[in-house]
Amino acid sequence: MGKTITLRIDDDTYDIFRTAAQAQRRTISNFIEYATLSHVTEEAFVDDHEMAAILKDKALVSSLRKAKEDIKKGKYRIVK
The missing domain is CATH 1.10.1220 (Arc Repressor Mutant)
Incomplete structure (x- = not known):
């Protein structure tokens, strides 16, 4: 409904x-x-084509993984 x-x-x-x-x-x-x-x-x-392009970019994937780990460790700041 x-x-x-x-x-x-x-x-x-x-x-x-x-x-x-x-x-x-x-x-x-x-x-x-x-x-x-x-x-x-x-x-x-993102569609499958865009995701494939993102995953192919090794530097980007590495940077995103590092950022994810930094967030888990509390190593970030919020900019207002």
């Missing part, structure tokens, strides 16, 4: 969503759901 969320946005953002939804003949709710899922699947995750 679908879940309902409340989202507070300014008028300009609402107008952008409304215009984009109308252009795709979607409801605003459906457009926001579609756009969010599209962003998450396209931007937040």
Whole structure:
């Protein structure tokens, strides 16, 4: 069953969503759901080709492993 969320946005953002939804003949709710899922699947995750390129970069992988170990040891600082 679908879940309902409340989202507070300014008028300009609402107008952008409304215009984009109308252009795709979607409801605003459906457009926001579609756009969010599209962003998450396209931007937040890497595909197999990208992952292969990352894993092929030995210097990067080594640096990431060292960083992971440093974090476990508490050797990090948060920059604000």
